[in-house]
Amino acid sequence: MIRGILPVVFAIAAGILVLAGYFIPLPFLTDLRTYLVDTAVILAAFALFVGIFNLLIVHWNKIHLKQKGMAYSVVLIISMVTTFLLGLVLGPQNVWVSNIFNYVQLPVEASLMALLAVTLTYASIRLLRRRLNLLSIVFIVTGLLMLLSTAPLPFLGNLFVINGVPLLSGYLRLFIAQVLAAGGARGILLGVALGTLTTGLRILFGADRPYGGK
């Protein structure tokens, strides 16, 4: 019984104290808020070790049970252990450890980013097939207009010029980006902020308990 209640009491108390520390300018509350947030940051750093250990177990099980894609798991475990040991022995600033990041991790992530460009182009084409409605058409047309107005377009770029300002890369792009898109983005962000507020309050009331559940 107490085992179930204690985490809830601690979580709610910590939440209320941190929140009060933001609104009530008392030195005691501000110090307590800083202390609690710092403690959370330290705990999060320890959580990283737990998470990586969990990742290791997942891939070890894959190898042990000879599951589909176990070859990738072997590569992952060897890379993970090698990088960890090198980092531990030589230190994170060492040239070998930096090279692993610069010549292995970075190019792999950059190639995934490049793949994303192709994926998104294909997704935009598929969008009209999947959801042919006014919003999808507006989305595609806006995307195309923004691409055209940002691209150099050696001959077409200065085709329509009004008062020395190109129509496409000047007026139209600014109107879309700074009026239509900025207005829409602010509306979405206001909605997200309201959702964040109510989600935080639900956690504070103990209605949602991701830390020990109910």
Added chain:
Amino acid sequence: MSLLGLAGAALVVVSGILILGLPLVRRKSRPTFRNIPAFTRLRQAIGRVVEDGSRLHVSLGRGALTTPQSASALAGLSLLRRLADLTSASDKPPVATSGDATLSILSQDTLHSATRAAGQAAVDPTSARLTGVTPFSYAAGAMSVMHDENVSTNVLMGNFGLEAGLLTDAAERENAFTLTASDSLPAQAILYASGQEPLIGEELFAAGAYIDTGPLHTSSLVVQDVLRWLIIAAILAGAVLKLVGIL
């Protein structure tokens, strides 16, 4: 306390009172919300997961708990709990992936609570995974889960970046149902183009109310609507006051 601080505190207190008070006032009548087809299709997909013995995959993104992006991840965790309850009769437990270590621990705890509530044996600790700590390593790890583990339904809910496009593409290739929601604007644009059932803006935080997670989820959605109308009124009043030269 500054005037802005006072206004912020008042907003939090009033919202809190409304969230707690509304379920007491409206005990019998349940508010009606507009139809969001994505949630209807999610329920159908959950039914299929239970029937055909496939797996549900919930990916919670990379919103660390110590950052302002944690709210979307917490909304995702709340949905994970409800979906784990709904799929408790399934042969395979849901699998949760994330790109943040604190989130992976919380998702493990959430799945553990759902399993305990359903009276089942202990949950497999590898059902909740940290698939990577950088955006693309996280995506690569989550993609392999979609590919290798007989996943038929994906729920991507949390803070994502551009890597969300790779996740939806992987889900599409596996012919799996995918519901997507993020609090990040670039991710929302990508998910709108590539996701099967994208949720826009605050719809992310409405999930709990739409899949009957509890009365406080319903009342918090009503409070969001009330606050939205107040903001609209304030913006319009500000515009009119500016127009007449008072502001």
